Amino acid sequence: SLQALSNLSSPLPSELGFLTGVNRLRITDSTFSGTLPTELGLMTSLRNIKIQNTNMRGAIPVELANITALNELSLYKNAFTGGIPVELLDLPFFTKAAFAVNGLNGTMPLCDAENSTLTKLEVLTADCEEVDCPCCTTCCKDGVDCN
Template sequence: YLTGNLPTELGLLTRMEELHLSSNSLGDDWEHPVTDSLPTELGLLTSMRILHLYKNSLKGSLPTELGLLTSMKLLSLNFNRLSFNLPTELGLLVLMTELSLYMNELTGSLPTELSLLTSMRILNVQTNAGLCGDVPPLNMMPPPTYGTDLGSEC
């Protein structure tokens, strides 16, 4: 198992297209605890297409800098301890086909900017007790696969 925080130096790997670090204990660092396990430097990985960080112990909010990853097609952060609202900047990831954020601690409503993701085919935000409201209109052909269980009121 890999443990500790994701290093900020990951941002130096600007040509990296895929990163698979799932099923570890990333985010658990008792010596150097941080509020947000995902460093803002991830926004420098502008060639990134696939990011798998599911089944870790990542916590805190998603950095708004993720909106800079305009080549991103698949973002999988399920089974973590991510919290707070989803950044509206996710709406800038127009090539995104799959966004998996289920089994976290996310709160608030889904950003309406997600309706800009016309390539989206899978949106899964199930089992985030704090998410509420409606799914933004995702008018695509074929229709996307949803995995939501949002509360009705925010």
């Protein structure tokens, strides 16, 4: 488990990708900035990624779909932009995802009725005014009114 990375304001180092035995990455309430390194996709033992309430920005890397053990991805309350990678549909154990309170937009690919992941998702949260998400279990409006 890798946590307690708070009160640091630099970008996440790409060298995190070398920690292939880590099964949980938790970074919350920190001033981390920059983008998520694509090298996180090398951390194939990760089951849980929780990056919440940081200054992280940019696109969600498609390389996260390489983490085949990933069960939960919570990117709540950051400054991520763009769309949600369709490649996340290929994660066999993916059951929980939170994308709310970001600058994301487009259509939620995890709602694709033709894929098998849809039946496995237990929790899916997004800003439903910016992200078309008919299968979300929780929708947020302006980052505060979540229901």
